[in-house]
Amino acid sequence: MTGWNVGDMPGLDGRVAVVTGANGGLGYVVARELARKGACVVLACRSGARGNAAVERLLGEVPDAAVELARLDLGDLASVREFAYALPYERVDLLVNNAGVMALPHGTTTDGFETQFGVNHLGHFALTGLLLPTMLATPGARVVTVSSFLHTLANIDPRDLNNVRRYGRWTAYARSKSANLLFTHELARRLAARDGGADLCAVAAHPGYAETGLLTAGPRAEGRRVAERLMTLAGRIVAQSAEAGALPVLYAATAPGVPADSFTGPSFAMWRGAPAPSWRAPWTTDDAMGERLWAASERLTGVTYEALKG
Numbered sequence: 001m002t003g004w005n006v007g008d009m010p011g012l013d014g015r016v017a018v019v020t021g022a023n024g025g026l027g028y029v030v031a032r033e034l035a036r037k038g039a040c041v042v043l044a045c046r047s048g049a050r051g052n053a054a055v056e057r058l059l060g061e062v063p064d065a066a067v068e069l070a071r072l073d074l075g076d077l078a079s080v081r082e083f084a085y086a087l088p089y090e091r092v093d094l095l096v097n098n099a100g101v102m103a104l105p106h107g108t109t110t111d112g113f114e115t116q117f118g119v120n121h122l123g124h125f126a127l128t129g130l131l132l133p134t135m136l137a138t139p140g141a142r143v144v145t146v147s148s149f150l151h152t153l154a155n156i157d158p159r160d161l162n163n164v165r166r167y168g169r170w171t172a173y174a175r176s177k178s179a180n181l182l183f184t185h186e187l188a189r190r191l192a193a194r195d196g197g198a199d200l201c202a203v204a205a206h207p208g209y210a211e212t213g214l215l216t217a218g219p220r221a222e223g224r225r226v227a228e229r230l231m232t233l234a235g236r237i238v239a240q241s242a243e244a245g246a247l248p249v250l251y252a253a254t255a256p257g258v259p260a261d262s263f264t265g266p267s268f269a270m271w272r273g274a275p276a277p278s279w280r281a282p283w284t285t286d287d288a289m290g291e292r293l294w295a296a297s298e299r300l301t302g303v304t305y306e307a308l309k310g
Helices: 025-036 048-061 077-086 115-136 149-153 169-193 214-221 225-237 242-254 287-301
Strands: 016-020 040-045 066-071 094-097 142-146 201-205 263-268 272-277
Touching: 016 025, 016 115, 025 040, 025 048, 025 066, 025 094, 025 242, 040 048, 048 066, 066 077, 077 115, 094 115, 094 242, 115 142, 115 169, 115 287, 142 169, 142 242, 149 169, 169 201, 169 287, 201 242, 242 263, 242 272
Parallel strands: 016 040, 016 094, 040 066, 094 142, 142 201, 201 263
Antiparallel strands: 263 272
16 A cells, blocks of 8 residues: 555546535545546535536546536435435445534534534435445445544544534534444444345545645634634645545545455554555444444434345
């Protein structure tokens, strides 16, 4: 894996990829590089204006790219269902659960869930479940869920998934990113236990510390201009670029032989560098906790993963 870069990606002609949050940052880079390798890429974006701008920009960089925009609001389960039901493809080879929010002031989704848990975990849980039958029928399909090294700050609290007892923006973010890893672990475990097995592979990745709009979204939402400027400055000085941060995600999405339930991140201190296996907190591979989160997620979203129960 040493020194792996986009030049090492295999050709993806004929493959269909869905990338959430593809209008900017890591998602845009991931979508662009998948398209550059020949995949037909669906940019799943909440904002039509930003999504259209991303498509125009991408086609300017990769003129022969096969890309399309589809609206997806992960904070609205009706939107998730509408997106999944309207997807016109008979195959989905790759789902990159990339979109997310970070360290926002307390808020709720359309369905009443705490925003970070609702968007970062529940929205992607529902989307993956709704696309699961198509992906199970697609040879070699892969689900990549983007977590964060900041998951190490907090485990989920199954008694308070919505963070209503005492809200802390960074604790809530860390819990949502731990949920991403627990979801990947439990999905991989259930796929392996499925009758006859499954060709679908569930993996996770993280970008380290990458300079994207995610860094300043929280301070901007609260009007904390000094904090916003400090985060911008830190991003420029310390963080790696979005292009570099996207490499672990692209590796997890396309490299041959990526193990199920693996967690790929930057090689240097989970911070920056070429893709490498990343350390993860032990609670993210806890079977009992994974089962509890899964059961709660099915109940909250109404998406029940029937294809794994046969």
